[in-house]
Amino acid sequence: MKIVLIGASGTIGKEVGIALSSEHEVIAVTRQSSDLRLDLESQDSIRALFENILCFDAIVCVAGNAKYGEFQTLTEDDYYIGLKNKLMGQVNLVRIALDYIRPGGVIVLTGGTASRKPFAKGGASISMVNAALEGFVRAVAEETQGKIRINLVAPGWAKETLEAFQMESEEGIPAKEMAPAYLNAIAGESTGKIFDTN
Numbered sequence: 764m765k766i767v768l769i770g771a772s773g774t775i776g777k778e779v780g781i782a783l784s785s786e787h788e789v790i791a792v793t794r795q796s797s798d799l800r801l802d803l804e805s806q807d808s809i810r811a812l813f814e815n816i817l818c819f820d821a822i823v824c825v826a827g828n829a830k831y832g833e834f835q836t837l838t839e840d841d842y843y844i845g846l847k848n849k850l851m852g853q854v855n856l857v858r859i860a861l862d863y864i865r866p867g868g869v870i871v872l873t874g875g876t877a878s879r880k881p882f883a884k885g886g887a888s889i890s891m892v893n894a895a896l897e898g899f900v901r902a903v904a905e906e907t908q909g910k911i912r913i914n915l916v917a918p919g920w921a922k923e924t925l926e927a928f929q930m931e932s933e934e935g936i937p938a939k940e941m942a943p944a945y946l947n948a949i950a951g952e953s954t955g956k957i958f959d960t961n
Contacts, residue, residue, distance in 0.1 A: 765819045766949070767792060767812075769801055769856070770826030770873075774923050775938045779825055782942040783949075790816060794826070803827060803852030806859065813863040821949055822860055823871045824853055827892075834887040845892040854899060857913065869912040871948040872896060876919045876959055893917065897957055904955025912954035916944045919961045936961050 764787045770776040771791035783789050792799045792812060799815065802808040803826055829845030830837060853872045860870060877886045878893035900915040907913060922935030941960040948958045 764788070764821050764949075766790065766821040766823060767816060767819050769803075769822065769824040773825055774921050775873075775918060775941050776825040778938040778942040779823060779945045782946055783823070787821075790819070801826075803849075803856070804847050806855050809856055809859045813859060817863065818865055819863065819868070820865050821869045821871070822856065822864065823945055823949065824856055825873050825945070827852055827873060829889045829892045831885050831889060833885050837888055842888050842891070845888050850892045850895050850899075853896060857903060861907075861911070864911060866910065867912075869914070869949055869954075871945060872900060872913070872915045874900075874915050874917045874957070876917045876961070878917065880919075900957070901955045908954070912952070914948040914953060914956045914958060916941075916948050916958045916960065918944070919959075 766783055766787045767790045768776065768780050768783065769792045771780050772793040780789055780791060790799065792801050794800060794802065799812060801812050827849030829849045830841040832841060857870055874893040874896040875889060877890040878897050881890045896915060900913055904913050918941050920935045921938045921941065922932045923938055925932035925935040944958040944960045
């Protein structure tokens with residue numbers, strides 16, 4: 764398969780790329796450091812990317828930002844970070860991809876387990892965006908039956924991310940161990956399914 768991997772330079776994205784590359788042609792896309800760049804908040808950037816690649820069999824998006832912070836400190840603008848980037852960025856990715864992806868292709872988005880298992884502190888914005896993405900994927904799967912498949916991977920905290928933020932990492936999952944969930948989301952016939960990494 765020819766797979767467009769968005770967020771290929773991230774902690775999880777790197778491991779997903781390694782796992783995919785043994786059996787698939789992977790087109791790595793990052794925000795800054797590759798020949799193929801993408802601004803997830805720009806519909807023009809998304810369309811330009813697909814115009815450059817043209818036909819492909821799958822998209823895996825391991826990108827998207829949302830604001831981490833305690834509920835009482837978050838402003839409206841803080842919420843819009845996740846709404847514009849992680850939520851609408853991936854929504855627009857799917858909308859525009861339908862013009863380019865091969866029939867029967869698969870799109871895999873990234874949410875997070877915080878949609879169903881909120882953090883003790885700081886996760887209101889993140890949980891909201893992740894829950895919205897799960898609902899979006901389930902609804903779009905109903906409308907695109909027989910045309911494409913769409914699934915979502917919901918990672919927990921990556922061990923490497925927790926360590927980078929000097930947080931307790933014991934409950935984190937190594938990014939390498941998250942990659943199989945993305946492979947499972949691509950394979951098979953499932954659509955509208957949420958794949959947890961833990």
